[in-house]
Amino acid sequence: MALKALDIYKLLPKKNCKECGDPTCLTFAMKLAGGKADVDLCPYLSDEAKSVLGATTRPPIRLVKIGVGERSFAVGEEFVLYRHEKTFYHPPGILFKVYDTQTADEITAATVRVRDETFTRVGSDLRFNGIAIENTSGSAETFALAVKAVEDSADLPLVLIAESQASFAAALVHCGSYRPLLHAATGTNFREMCALAKQHGCPLAIRSDSLEGLVNLAKACNSEGRQNLVMDLAPVTLGDFIIRSTAIRQLAITRTAPDLGYPVYLDAAKTGRQDAATALGIVKYASVIVTNPLTPGPTKAALTLRQNIYTDPQKPIQMNPGLYRVGSPDKNAPVLMTVNFSLTFFTLQGYLESTRVPCFMLIVDTEGLSVLTAVAAGKLSEMLVRDSIKKFGVEEEVSHRKLIIPGYASPLSGRIEEATGWKVMVGPRDAAEIGEYLHEEWK
Amino acid sequence: MAFDVDFGWTQVIGNLVLGATGADGGTRRISYRLGGGTTLPFLENENTSPAPLIAFEVCDSPVYWSPIIRNYCGDLVNNVGEWAKTADTTYGADIIRLYLTSTRQRNFSDIVSVGKTVETVLSASGLPLIIEGSNEPKIDSEVFQKCGETAQGEKLLLGTAEAGRYRSIAAAVLAYDHSIIAQSPIDINLAKQLNILLREIGVPRDHILIDPYTGALGYGFEYSFSAMERIRFSALKGDTDLAMPMICSATDSLTIKEVREADPAVQDEMAVQWEFTTGIAAAAAGAEIICVRHPRTIPLLREAFAGLKKRTPVPGVA
Numbered sequence: 001m002a003l004k005a006l007d008i009y010k011l012l013p014k015k016n017c018k019e020c021g022d023p024t025c026l027t028f029a030m031k032l033a034g035g036k037a038d039v040d041l042c043p044y045l046s047d048e049a050k051s052v053l054g055a056t057t058r059p060p061i062r063l064v065k066i067g068v069g070e071r072s073f074a075v076g077e078e079f080v081l082y083r084h085e086k087t088f089y090h091p092p093g094i095l096f097k098v099y100d101t102q103t104a105d106e107i108t109a110a111t112v113r114v115r116d117e118t119f120t121r122v123g124s125d126l127r128f129n130g131i132a133i134e135n136t137s138g139s140a141e142t143f144a145l146a147v148k149a150v151e152d153s154a155d156l157p158l159v160l161i162a163e164s165q166a167s168f169a170a171a172l173v174h175c176g177s178y179r180p181l182l183h184a185a186t187g188t189n190f191r192e193m194c195a196l197a198k199q200h201g202c203p204l205a206i207r208s209d210s211l212e213g214l215v216n217l218a219k220a221c222n223s224e225g226r227q228n229l230v231m232d233l234a235p236v237t238l239g240d241f242i243i244r245s246t247a248i249r250q251l252a253i254t255r256t257a258p259d260l261g262y263p264v265y266l267d268a269a270k271t272g273r274q275d276a277a278t279a280l281g282i283v284k285y286a287s288v289i290v291t292n293p294l295t296p297g298p299t300k301a302a303l304t305l306r307q308n309i310y311t312d313p314q315k316p317i318q319m320n321p322g323l324y325r326v327g328s329p330d331k332n333a334p335v336l337m338t339v340n341f342s343l344t345f346f347t348l349q350g351y352l353e354s355t356r357v358p359c360f361m362l363i364v365d366t367e368g369l370s371v372l373t374a375v376a377a378g379k380l381s382e383m384l385v386r387d388s389i390k391k392f393g394v395e396e397e398v399s400h401r402k403l404i405i406p407g408y409a410s411p412l413s414g415r416i417e418e419a420t421g422w423k424v425m426v427g428p429r430d431a432a433e434i435g436e437y438l439h440e441e442w443k
Numbered sequence: 444m445a446f447d448v449d450f451g452w453t454q455v456i457g458n459l460v461l462g463a464t465g466a467d468g469g470t471r472r473i474s475y476r477l478g479g480g481t482t483l484p485f486l487e488n489e490n491t492s493p494a495p496l497i498a499f500e501v502c503d504s505p506v507y508w509s510p511i512i513r514n515y516c517g518d519l520v521n522n523v524g525e526w527a528k529t530a531d532t533t534y535g536a537d538i539i540r541l542y543l544t545s546t547r548q549r550n551f552s553d554i555v556s557v558g559k560t561v562e563t564v565l566s567a568s569g570l571p572l573i574i575e576g577s578n579e580p581k582i583d584s585e586v587f588q589k590c591g592e593t594a595q596g597e598k599l600l601l602g603t604a605e606a607g608r609y610r611s612i613a614a615a616v617l618a619y620d621h622s623i624i625a626q627s628p629i630d631i632n633l634a635k636q637l638n639i640l641l642r643e644i645g646v647p648r649d650h651i652l653i654d655p656y657t658g659a660l661g662y663g664f665e666y667s668f669s670a671m672e673r674i675r676f677s678a679l680k681g682d683t684d685l686a687m688p689m690i691c692s693a694t695d696s697l698t699i700k701e702v703r704e705a706d707p708a709v710q711d712e713m714a715v716q717w718e719f720t721t722g723i724a725a726a727a728a729g730a731e732i733i734c735v736r737h738p739r740t741i742p743l744l745r746e747a748f749a750g751l752k753k754r755t756p757v758p759g760v761a
Contacts, residue, residue, distance in 0.1 A: 082676065084669040121661060121701070209755070238750035242485045242727065250450065275716070276747035279723045283668070296709045297716030300701055301660060305720050308665035343663055350700035372628075432698055 005033040011053060013044040035059045035079070040227065060253045061261045064203050064228045066093060066130070066288065067157025068178050073129050075230075075287035076263040081249055084313050090263075091310040092286050093129035094278065094302065095159055096293045097269050099136040100146035107133075107149045110293050115154035119303050122317065122346050126303040130157035132183075132267075132290040135167045144170035151175055159183055159205075159290060165192050176200040181288065183207070183265070184232050190217060194224035205265050205288075207232035209240075211247065215259040230288055232265040238273060238280055241266060245285040263287030275302075282306045316368035317342040323392040324349070327358030331399040334359045334442050336427065336434075337385060338406050339366040339374050348431045355435035357442070360397060364388040371408040382412060382419035389420055404442075452679035456480040456492075457686045459622055459649055461538070462571025463598040471597060472569030475537070477652070477688040477731050482679065484729050485751045494748040495726045497741050498573060498734040499536035500692070501526045503560045504545040509697035511714050512736050523560060524567035531568040534738040535745065539570050540692075546577040546586055554585045561593040573600040573624070573732075576612070583611035591615030600624055603654060606637050613646050624690060626654035629666045631673045635684045642684075652732070653687050659695040660721045667691075668728050675729035691730035693721045697737070715739045723747055 009029040020041040022028040031037035032053065039045060039053045063077040073093045080086045096114050098107045111131050119126045131150050135143040143162060150158065151174050158180035160171050168182060177200070184207035185193035197204040204226055206217040214231050221229055231248070235241035245264050251257040266286040268277035274291050275298045281289045282305050294302060311317065319340045326349060336352070338344055340363050352359060364384050366374035374380035385403075389395065403422045405413060407429030417424045428437050458478040463469025480492040502508055505520040512520065519526040523541070530536045541564050543557060564572060572594065577586040587601060588611075602624030604612045609625070616623045623646055627633035634653055641651055655670040671689055678686035696702065696717045705713040718740040722733040726748065733744060 082669070082672050083665070084673055236755040237753040238747060239485060239753045240755050242751060243754070246483060246486060271750065273747055273750050275719065275743070276723055276750065279720045280727060280747075280751075283724045283727050295712065296706075297712035298720075300713065301716040301720035304661040304701070305664075305724060308661060309668065309724075311665050313665070313669060347662055347699075354700075354704065432695070 005030045008032050008053060011045075011049040012042065015044060017044070019043055035077075038063075058258075058261070060255055060258075061249075061263060062227065062229070063090070064230055064263050064287075066159075066179060066181050066203055069155055071129065071156050072179070073157060078249070078285075079253060081246075081253060083309060087312040087314065088310050090287065091306050092282060092289050093157065094289045094291065094306070095130040095132045095157070096128060097132045097134060097161075097267075097290050098146065098150070099134050100139075100142045101136045102146075104145070104149045107146055108153050111150045111153045111156065113293060114156055117299075119300055121304065121307070122342055123319075124307065126307055128303075130159065132159035132161060133171070135160075135162035135164075135171075138163070138167075140164065140166040140170040143167045144174060147171040147174045157181075159288070161290075165189075165196065168193075168196055172196070172200055172202075176202075179203065181205055181230065181265075185217060185221060187213065187217065190220050191224060194221050194226045197226055197228075198224070203228040203230060205230045205232050206262075207234050209234040209244075211244075211251075211257070211260065214248075215257060218259045218262065229262045230265045231260070231262050232267070235266070235271060238271055238277060241271065241277065241286075242280060242284050245281075249285045266290070278302050279305055283309055316370075318368035319345045319363055321363050321365040321388065321392075323394060323397065324361040324363060325358075326352045326361060327356070329358040329360050329397075331397070333357075333398060334404055334438060335362055335394060335398060335402070336360070336404045337362040337364060337388075337409075339364060339369060339371050339380060341366065341368050341370045341374075344370055344431075348434065351431045351434045355438055357435075357438050359438075360394070362388060362392065362394060362403070371406045375409055375411065380409060380412065382415040385412075385416050386419040389422070404437075450482065450679075452482055453681045454679055454683070454686055456675070456678055456688060457649055457683075459652055459688050460598055461573075461600055461622065463596060467598070469597045470565065470569070471571050473571065474598070475571060480675075480679075480729075480731075483675065484727055494752050495722075495730060495744075496537040496732050497535075497722075497744050498538035498540040498690075498692075498732050499530040499534055499738070499741065500540045500542060500694075500734050500736045501530060501564075502542040502544040504547070507542075507544040507547060509714075509736065511697050511702070511710060515711060515737065515739075524563040527564045527570075528567040530738070531570050535741050536570065538573060538732065539564060539568055540573040540575065540734055542575040543577065543586065543590075546579065546582060551577070551579070551582060554582075554589050557586055557589045558593045561590055565594060565597065571599060572597065573602060575602050580608055580611075583608070584614070587611050587615035588618075591619035591621055594621070595619045598622070600652060602626070604637070604641070606633065606640070609637070609641060610644070613641060613644055616650060617645055622650040622652060624652050624654050626656055629656050629658065629663070629670045631655075631670055631677065631685070634670070634674060635682070638684045638687065648683065648687065651687050653685070653689045654692070655689060657691045657693040657721065657725060657730075659693050659699045660717055660724075661701065662695060662699055664693070664721060664724070667693075668724055671725060671728035671730055688731040689729055690732040690734065691722065691725035692734035693718065693725075694734075694736075696721060711737070711739065715743065719743045719747075726751070 183205040233244040268291040462471040462474035
């Protein structure tokens with residue numbers, strides 16, 4: 001049951017101390033009401049107020065931060081089962097896994113890749129997020145060396161995967177103050193793991209293959225003072241993962257089982273089908289995905305899928321309207337008009353680049369609508385085209401007066417000619433055909 | 444506490460039969476019953492609904508096909524019968540999807556050849572068949588009529604019907620007892636509307652397959668993913684006009700920049716991963732037929748679907 005901001009305000013200390021990061025208790029109350037803040041941020045709450053507020057104001061899935069500095073990332077704070085209901089907020093961190101039995105060179109190579117590799121598409125830089133180091137050797141000393149090799153090459157968020165306390169202790173000497181995720185607390189070792197996590201201020205993964213096991217572990221860790229948890233559902237098959245992660249997301253967001261309100265951890269390398277597991281983790285509620293270093297194909301496909309799924313469905317990604325150049329167009333170069341929906345822009349731009357015909361792209365402001373919807377909704381009009389030609393100085397850039405418009409905008413061709421005085425040429429509907437079109441029609 | 448995935452669904456995804464064996468008056472080696480899902484994809488406690496099926500797409504005029512596939516498949520692409528047979532016996536497809544690209548030539552009128560092509564593919568492989576007819580409304584009627592007639596009794600799928608263009612296909616479907624692919628532009632309401640239009644002219648619900656249109660990964664796939672999730676959700680909540688199985692065919696996967704301009708050394712891998720990642724995600728959203736063009740995508744999808752259908756019993760948990 002959600003409380004209103006004013007009801008929450010009544011339970012707060014009303015000191016306006018700003019220690020929670022908000023200017024006043026009232027603004028903090030408003031954030032709590034919206035599920036955008038955590039009650040624990042207030043140091044002066046009575047236990048009674050905490051228990052009243054905790055259950056109803058905390059986001060249904062806790063926000064957990066992994067790592068420190070520029071590359072750190074936060075996951076959790078999700079509210080829906082389907083992205084179309086609202087949006088997914090925090091894209092999963094994807095971390096490359098190394099094993100302490102590998103050579104230092106291999107470990108360094110994977111680390112440097114995550115540090116440097118950037119894939120730019122649709123105006124965004126897509127990157128992997130960190131390194132997971134597994135204590136395969138069982139030796140604390142070897143583990144520490146592997147962690148040191150990673151730390152020597154990059155400041156990246158880490159996951160430490162080990163069984164023994166000695167191994168964790170040795171590794172934390174090198175990275176203890178950088179908030180690595182410790183993996184994993186189980187029914188038998190949770191006290192020691194909680195103590196370690198507490199000592200270093202680290203987030204902690206809990207692992208169980210049953211919901212009951214996870215609930216019990218989460219409660220046990222809470223009572224040891226650990227709130228920053230992620231949950232490893234210990235799937236053996238892809239089917240195990242999808243059914244468990246879906247059930248947990250549903251039970252958490254409906255607050256049916258608040259103790260399951262933590263981000264989900266997935267070791268894709270352990271399913272034996274890691275490319276599939278990575279893709280599945282992205283679409284079905286994983287927040288921390290650990291995988292062996294991906295080859296070029298799965299790398300681009302996974303990063304693109306994550307970008308797609310975590311795009312806000314309510315806000316089309318928009319380009320700034322304006323005149324864009326492809327190659328170095330001269331005064332005789334063609335001018336192609338289209339809308340400022342980024343997908344349209346980048347698709348067309350990609351095909352134009354491969355035609356090797358230098359040209360201008362006149363991007364008009366349809367508020368991010370695609371050509372088809374902009375025409376249907378009246379957002380793309382002859383006045384908009386006329387004003388854009390003037391505003392972006394197209395007449396000074398070219399000596400001709402010919403404008404190529406998208407095939408789906410053909411109903412407007414006559415009106416655009418009248419309004420602008422330019423000769424309108426109707427291009428193809430499908431951007432893939434633009435090369436052929438230019439070669440045949442643009443003389 | 445069990446993994447409770449009963450979200451209060453009230454309805455089952457309807458069935459659609461694809462392919463007729465000798466027992467049912469056809470000549471197919473196998474026939475599939477699609478649909479039957481009772482919850483979100485892959486969440487059934489028992490394996491009540493089958494794993495998604497993999498359709499391999501071939502065409503009868505490869506000039507319209509991606510050079511990546513022409514290079515990979517070699518001379519096979521010039522012999523649609525052999526290509527279909529290889530897809531069946533070597534590539535391991537479940538379904539052949541034949542695109543009659545020959546009909547895209549200007550002023551195409553050789554309807555007799557359409558019948559021959561369909562016959563060739565039907566005799567080359569015993570798999571159920573999907574046929575994609577012409578792109579040109581003027582010849583639709585004759586092309587679909589010919590396809591439907593040639594494959595009478597085989598219970599195949601004819602496509603692709605759209606809101607402004609479904610009558611010729613529906614006529615062939617009704618006359619020869621096939622099923623129809625109904626495509627809408629990534630919009631649940633338009634999908635529903637088209638299904639209603641089809642029903643009004645007599646196409647039964649269990650003869651309709653929904654194609655919500657799949658944008659390529661990175662180029663609008665997220666819209667298709669959500670359209671599929673919404674359709675599945677509405678169907679399970681009781682909307683019978685949307686309770687049909689879905690097909691995913693991301694036909695642009697091999698022409699988008701990341702694949703088209705990939706380094707030649709990794710271009711096949713890029714093409715395969717683009718199709719594979721799209722296929723996995725679409726299946727998780729509810730698609731039951733996943734179409735691919737690269738042969739190497741098939742075993743990867745097959746393994747992944749097997750993994751998705753497999754459960755590890757958890758001791759002490761229902």
